[in-house]
Amino acid sequence: MGANTSSATRDVLDAVRRIVQTLHESSRSAERHLGVSGAQLFVLQRLAESPAASLNELADRTHTHQSSVSAVVAKLVARDLVRRSRASGDGRRLELSLTPAGRRLALRAPHAAQDRLIAAVNKLPLPRRALLADVLTDLAQSVAGVRRAGMFFEDRK
Numbered sequence: 001m002g003a004n005t006s007s008a009t010r011d012v013l014d015a016v017r018r019i020v021q022t023l024h025e026s027s028r029s030a031e032r033h034l035g036v037s038g039a040q041l042f043v044l045q046r047l048a049e050s051p052a053a054s055l056n057e058l059a060d061r062t063h064t065h066q067s068s069v070s071a072v073v074a075k076l077v078a079r080d081l082v083r084r085s086r087a088s089g090d091g092r093r094l095e096l097s098l099t100p101a102g103r104r105l106a107l108r109a110p111h112a113a114q115d116r117l118i119a120a121v122n123k124l125p126l127p128r129r130a131l132l133a134d135v136l137t138d139l140a141q142s143v144a145g146v147r148r149a150g151m152f153f154e155d156r157k
Contacts, residue, residue, distance in 0.1 A: 019117065023152045026113030034109055036081070039151035041106075042114045043072050044081060044098065048106035051097035053087065058096055063118065068150045081105060114152060 027038025034041060042062060052058035055073065059066040073096060076082035081102035087093040098106060121129060140149075 023113050023117070027152065030109065030112070034105060036076075036079075036105065037072075037154050038112055038114070039072050039154035040076055040081075041109055042112040042151070043069065043076060044102055044106040045109065045112060045115075047082060047096060047098050048103060051095055053095055054093055055096070062114075062151070064151055065148050067148065068154075072151055072154055076102065 023038065030036055030038045030041045036044065043058070046052070046058060046061045049061075052061065055066050055070050058073070059069045062069050073082055073084075077084055080099055083097050083099050083102075084094045085097070087095050121132070124132065
């Protein structure tokens, strides 16, 4: 039993390492070639698909908590890649869209690695996806405790 347990543990760690390495390499490549982090590229590409009616909508589209995507958007606004504007029907709501510079950058960039991860997760049958979510949530709580996850490889500065 010890050998099987050791092998299964190694297999889990190898799978996690491969996923993290792929995401990290994608983020480093985006920084080197485009001057934005992988998380920023991911947000730009979601906005290139269509503007967002709110931060909450963008958070849903990036599968991220609103506070995490808000920090990324703030950096993109500061770099003049994303524009915040008041919604025409509701002046309290901010809409998000790409500036011309943001659109040019998003269109010339390769797809972010997060897209491959999301596609792979979405291909799983729902029962396996639910099981994976439960197992990874338990694992993350044991390793990192209970805290909100930020976007992949985005500094919280």
